[in-house]
Amino acid sequence: MLASWNEGPARSAIEDYLGRIDDVPPADRIAVVDNDGTLWCEKPEYAQLLFLLAEAAKQPDIAAALGAAKEHGLAAVGAVLMKVHAGITVDEFTAIATRWFAEARHPRFGVPFDALAYVPMLELLELLRAHEFRVFIVSGGGVEFVRAVSERMYGVTPDDVVGSAVQTTFERRDGRVVLVREAKLLGSPNEGPPKVVNIQAHIGARPIVAIGNSAGDREMLEYAHTGDRPSLCVVIDHDDAEREYAYAGEAATNPDAEPISATAAAQGWTTVSMRDDWSRIFAG
Amino acid sequence: MLASWNEGPARSAIEDYLGRIDDVPPADRIAVVDNDGTLWCEKPEYAQLLFLLAEAAKQPDIAAALGAAKEHGLAAVGAVLMKVHAGITVDEFTAIATRWFAEARHPRFGVPFDALAYVPMLELLELLRAHEFRVFIVSGGGVEFVRAVSERMYGVTPDDVVGSAVQTTFERRDGRVVLVREAKLLGSPNEGPPKVVNIQAHIGARPIVAIGNSAGDREMLEYAHTGDRPSLCVVIDHDDAEREYAYAGEAATNPDAEPISATAAAQGWTTVSMRDDWSRIFAG
Numbered sequence: 001m002l003a004s005w006n007e008g009p010a011r012s013a014i015e016d017y018l019g020r021i022d023d024v025p026p027a028d029r030i031a032v033v034d035n036d037g038t039l040w041c042e043k044p045e046y047a048q049l050l051f052l053l054a055e056a057a058k059q060p061d062i063a064a065a066l067g068a069a070k071e072h073g074l075a076a077v078g079a080v081l082m083k084v085h086a087g088i089t090v091d092e093f094t095a096i097a098t099r100w101f102a103e104a105r106h107p108r109f110g111v112p113f114d115a116l117a118y119v120p121m122l123e124l125l126e127l128l129r130a131h132e133f134r135v136f137i138v139s140g141g142g143v144e145f146v147r148a149v150s151e152r153m154y155g156v157t158p159d160d161v162v163g164s165a166v167q168t169t170f171e172r173r174d175g176r177v178v179l180v181r182e183a184k185l186l187g188s189p190n191e192g193p194p195k196v197v198n199i200q201a202h203i204g205a206r207p208i209v210a211i212g213n214s215a216g217d218r219e220m221l222e223y224a225h226t227g228d229r230p231s232l233c234v235v236i237d238h239d240d241a242e243r244e245y246a247y248a249g250e251a252a253t254n255p256d257a258e259p260i261s262a263t264a265a266a267q268g269w270t271t272v273s274m275r276d277d278w279s280r281i282f283a284g
Numbered sequence: 285m286l287a288s289w290n291e292g293p294a295r296s297a298i299e300d301y302l303g304r305i306d307d308v309p310p311a312d313r314i315a316v317v318d319n320d321g322t323l324w325c326e327k328p329e330y331a332q333l334l335f336l337l338a339e340a341a342k343q344p345d346i347a348a349a350l351g352a353a354k355e356h357g358l359a360a361v362g363a364v365l366m367k368v369h370a371g372i373t374v375d376e377f378t379a380i381a382t383r384w385f386a387e388a389r390h391p392r393f394g395v396p397f398d399a400l401a402y403v404p405m406l407e408l409l410e411l412l413r414a415h416e417f418r419v420f421i422v423s424g425g426g427v428e429f430v431r432a433v434s435e436r437m438y439g440v441t442p443d444d445v446v447g448s449a450v451q452t453t454f455e456r457r458d459g460r461v462v463l464v465r466e467a468k469l470l471g472s473p474n475e476g477p478p479k480v481v482n483i484q485a486h487i488g489a490r491p492i493v494a495i496g497n498s499a500g501d502r503e504m505l506e507y508a509h510t511g512d513r514p515s516l517c518v519v520i521d522h523d524d525a526e527r528e529y530a531y532a533g534e535a536a537t538n539p540d541a542e543p544i545s546a547t548a549a550a551q552g553w554t555t556v557s558m559r560d561d562w563s564r565i566f567a568g
Contacts, residue, residue, distance in 0.1 A: 011416040027441065090484055134443075149489050157311065158488030159418075159444070166484060170503060171478035177503065178486050186485070193454035200374055200452060200463050201470070202486060204431050204442030219461065220452060226460040 001127040004120040004280040010234075011277065013270040017209075017232040018131050024208065026132040032199060032220060033125070035139035035146055035163075038213045038236050039154060040283075041116040042109060043245040051100050052081045053198050059084065082166070086183035090144060090168060095179060099150040111284050114149045120278045121211075121236075122262055125154060128209065139163040140191040140216055140252055151282055162202045164190040191216035191253050192264065196223045213238065214249030215257035227268060233269040235260050240275040254272035285411040288404040288564040294518075295561065297554040301493075301516040302415050308492065308513055310416040315493035316483060316504060317409070319430055320445075322497045322520050323438060325566075327529040328391060332429050335384050336365045343368065343390065363467075364451065370467035372427060374452060377465060381432040391509035395568050398433045404562045405520075407497075409438060412493065420487055423447040424475040424500055424536055446486045448474040459466065473539050475500035480507045499531030499541035509551060517553040518530040519544050524559040 021029070056062045061166040062084055085093050099188035101114050109116065115141040123136050135158050139146050143163030150156040156256035165186040168179040188194045196219050197209065210217070210224035213236040238247050250256040264271050274281065289295040305313070320326035330450055340346045344405050345531050350407040353360035368379050385398050393400065421440050427447030434440040449470040452463040472478045480503050483491065496499070496506035505517040522531050535541040548555050558565065 024352075027435070124464070143485075151311070159420075159486065161488065168481055168484060170480050175478060177507040179481060196454050196461060197452055197463060201381065201449060202443065206375075206429070217453075223461040276402075 001121070001130065004121050004258055004278055006277055006279050008015050008143075008277050010270055010272045014127075014234070017230065018202070019210075020230050021131070028205070028208060028229060029128075029131065029133040030139045030205055030207040031125075031128050031135045031211070032162075032195075032203075032207040032224070033135060033210075034212040034214070034217050034220075035137050035141055037238065037249060038120050038211055038217075038252055039112070039117060041081045041106070041109075041118075043238075043247065044096050046100065046141065047113040048141050049081075050113075051097065052069060052084050054100065054104065055079065055084050055096065055218065064219070066234055075252065082183040082185070085181050085209070086111060086166075087180060088172075089178040091178070093144055094148050096137060097145055099148060109282070109284070111246075111282075115284055116167075116282060117153050118236075118278070119276075119283050122154065122221075129155075133209065136207075137161045137163070138190070138195050138199060138200075138220060140189060140195075142166070143190075160194075162190065162198050162252075189253050191251060192257070193219045195220040199223065207230070210234070211236070212249075213260065215251035215260045215263075216253065217249075218257065218263050221269060222267070225269070234263075234272060235264040235268065236272050237261065237274065239273050239279070241279050242275075244274060285414065286407050288407055288562055290561055290563050292561050294554055295554045296550070298411075298516065298518070300413070301514065304514055305492075306414070312492060312513060313412075313415065313417040314487060314489055314491040315409075315412050315417045315419045315495070316422045316446075316479075316487075316508070317419060317494075318407075318496040318498070318504075319421050319425055320524065321533060322501075323401060323405050323421070324397070325393075325402075325528060327391070327522075327531065330425065331397045332413050332425050332468060333365075334388065334397075335429065336346065336368050338388065339368050340365065340385065366467040366469070369465050370450075371464060373457075373462040373464055374552060375462070377428055378432050381429055381449065391568070394567070395465065395566075398437050399568055400566060401437050402558075402562070403564050403567050404521075405439070406438065408495075413439075417493065419444070420483075420491075421445045421447070422474070422478075422479050422483060422504060424473060425548055426450070427474075444478075446482050473537050475543060476541070477503045479504040483507065492506040494518070495520070496533075496543065498541065499535035499538065499544045499547075501533075502535075502541065502544060502547050505547075505553060506551070509553070512514070517548075517551065518556060519548040519553055520556050521558065524562075525558050525563070526559075527565050 002203045067078045149157040158232040167184045206227045207224045208229045210221040211234040224231045349364045352362045431442040451466040451468045490511045491508045492513045493516045495518040496504040508515045
């Protein structure tokens with residue numbers, strides 16, 4: 001099933017692991033997988049940021065506020081971007097995101113963003129499912145943005161996506177119960193320790209497979225690693241500037257965090273070189 | 285499959301509905317079901333309250349605080365009960381709850397609490413699954429307490445349980461990542477409008493089947509009822525003092541809410557009479 005994986009230590013580590021879990025009951029076969037930079041391309045910018053900027057440009061008030069906020073740094077920009085979809089229902093948000101995915105094109109590859117899943121990762125998800133794993137996405141991205149594509153891109157239903165979320169409010173509009181998005185985050189961004197907190201809140205069990213690519217995935221991988229069951233922790237290394245991008249995976253919310261490559265080496269986790277371990281990256 | 289359901293309007297409404305959803309894709313076949321009083325017995329007290337009181341009695345400091353709090357009303361008692369399992373890990377909590385379920389007996393029926401599922405409801409869950417529904421529990425009870433029994437009682441895995449939750453904190457203890465329970469609720473109790481908010485947060489889709497028994501389920505049923513798809517909203521009426529209990533389903537957190545029986549009548553929802561519609565209630 002790992003047709004796009006070259007022979008090598010990463011592929012062997014995965015196959016060896018799956019040969020060592022006969023004693024793990026299917027109920028405990030839980031895999032958590034980061035999204036940006038792990039399942040799909042996150043460069044030159046997060047797709048969600050490009051989406052928000054495109055939508056902000058359509059709203060004159062917000063576009064003006066964004067211009068002013070840029071002089072005051074990232075936090076100010078973030079606060080304005082939170083307003084882009086405030087006041088609309090969650091269903092309206094999904095419709096807007098779905099339209100953006102249909103229309104927008106990646107600046108370098110020229111294809112829709114949902115065509116930029118990593119084929120070797122899709123193969124790995126299938127292999128995990130063939131071994132009775134349930135696969136959850138645990139993303140720093142907005143949960144409703146990821147849900148808009150998770151089923152058709154990855155075969156992950158909306159209930160199996162955990163992400164950052166905005167607060168929503170119960171309302172009755174035109175005789176219909178709806179949920180309205182607020183301009184406020186619900187709790188913390190889903191990165192670092194909150195990934196572990198949210199895994200428990202949503203999944204209610206410790207994963208045994210965890211896959212990520214940035215320092216923001218460290219605690220999630222450590223959570224799987226320090227359980228009682230045999231675990232598999234995988235870090236995707238973006239070292240292929242020719243076919244994708246070459247960069248270190250920094251945590252979006254904590255630039256001082258230890259590089260994930262250093263953690264992976266110290267913990268003995270499996271590092272995947274996109275350049276060496278993958279014979280193919282995208283479907284296109 | 286509804287072997288414990290008598291012929292009558294409730295059973296007919298369920299069977300008719302399942303015959304009318306051929307056009308609904310399986311991805312949209314989502315059922316949300318309350319727990320206390322809907323799937324199992326909630327009288328003479330919520331099982332979780334009896335559990336907390338039993339555990340509080342084992343801790344002298346908390347038992348003393350509880351005695352003092354009783355003079356100051358329910359809120360004061362609740363604040364003390366939040367402390368019973370503060371400072372322990374989520375895994376330790378599950379072990380304690382599991383032990384309680386093994387040892388405790390229902391004061392009237394003399395059996396373990398997890399033997400008090402309503403057999404007709406288990407049959408209904410099976411029937412829904414046979415029609416490709418995914419069944420989620422959406423409970424006002426503590427999510428980890430319900431998860432301790434949801435799989436073996438109802439076939440619902442921990443990730444498909446939505447409930448009230450306490451805050452947890454990421455920690456490393458003895459080289460192991462753990463989540464520690466705090467004495468604070470995470471957001472609001474999962475009753476009334478928060479049930480709808482949490483359905484979106486956890487499931488990410490509007491249900492088409494919703495089942496409850498109290499005014500705290502009203503908004504959840506209304507959410508299913510006001511979607512675009514054909515919906516089935518069911519209210520369990522506790523009118524069988526002989527075989528179970530007879531009482532109106534009040535909302536735990538809002539005693540002024542409209543009685544659910546009145547809402548059900550006004551909305552045309554299906555009311556299940558435990559006395560008339562069920563030939564059997566418990567397995568024992």
